[in-house]
Amino acid sequence: MPADGAPDRDPARDGAQVQIGLRDVELRYGDTLVQRGLSFDIHRGDVFVVMGGSGCGKSTVMRCITGLLEPRAGRVLMQAVSLWELPPGRRTRLMRRNGVMYQSGALWSSMTLAENVALPLEQYTALDAAQIRDIAEYKLALVGLADYGAYYPAEISGGMRKRAGVARAMALDPDTLFFDEPSAGLDPISARRLDELILELRDSLGTTMVVISHDLDSIFAIGDDSVFLDGISKTMLATGNPRRLRDHSDIEQVRAFLNRGRERT
């Protein structure tokens, strides 16, 4: 049961496997506490949103789950394996089961889109050049960029760059895809298209999606489940379906965050 007593999942989705679990996780930079007491599950095939005000620690949580920042306390479970208790080599291999799409798309500007998508395949697989080319083309087609493999990032729009970033993050067929503020810097139409892409990929490939977002339209459109982080108390205040939290949470900060802007409409 989440902190605010709201139903946290669709009963129909109960029984879904836990892909990632946090157990009493504490995160700090040096002595500075960012978040503590983080315990929640991310279920396989869900779009899970990490939300909360600016600077509350959303990216820090993502860094911890993706293996880049060790928690000061607690455990991060990936399919029941404790990520930070693994020897570094095994942890690195497990981290490759994740794909990450950063805010800018993080593409190499000197490489074409096809070369950008091919790069992780060249680095981490023994596939030959023809197989890599085919996979890169297929991933670009999945994100609606079938005809753009030969373009450079500077030659396409911001929304297309983000799509290409998704194709690259998917190169190694990740179990989980992480998105850091996917709609940042996009016009509303491109932002909605990216939301649709996230849902399409979730539905067609069954990939678990973890999305950091401030964008309420996007949070309500794509979020199956979520956690709300509070920057003042430095802990989570609620987990659950964002629409249900918006309508039923009895925690003031959560409702205020999820209902902001509504009073003007």
Ligand SMILES: Nc1ncnc2c1ncn2[C@@H]1O[C@H](COP(=O)(O)OP(=O)(O)OP(=O)(O)O)[C@@H](O)[C@H]1O
């Ligand atoms: N490498 C770092 N070293 C020290 N402090 C950091 C570091 N990265 C982030 N912080 C601090 O940790 C806190 C949480 O930062 P984080 O980027 O995780 O928050 P966020 O919720 O993702 O923020 P935003 O919504 O603005 O992107 C902030 O106070 C930030 O200044």
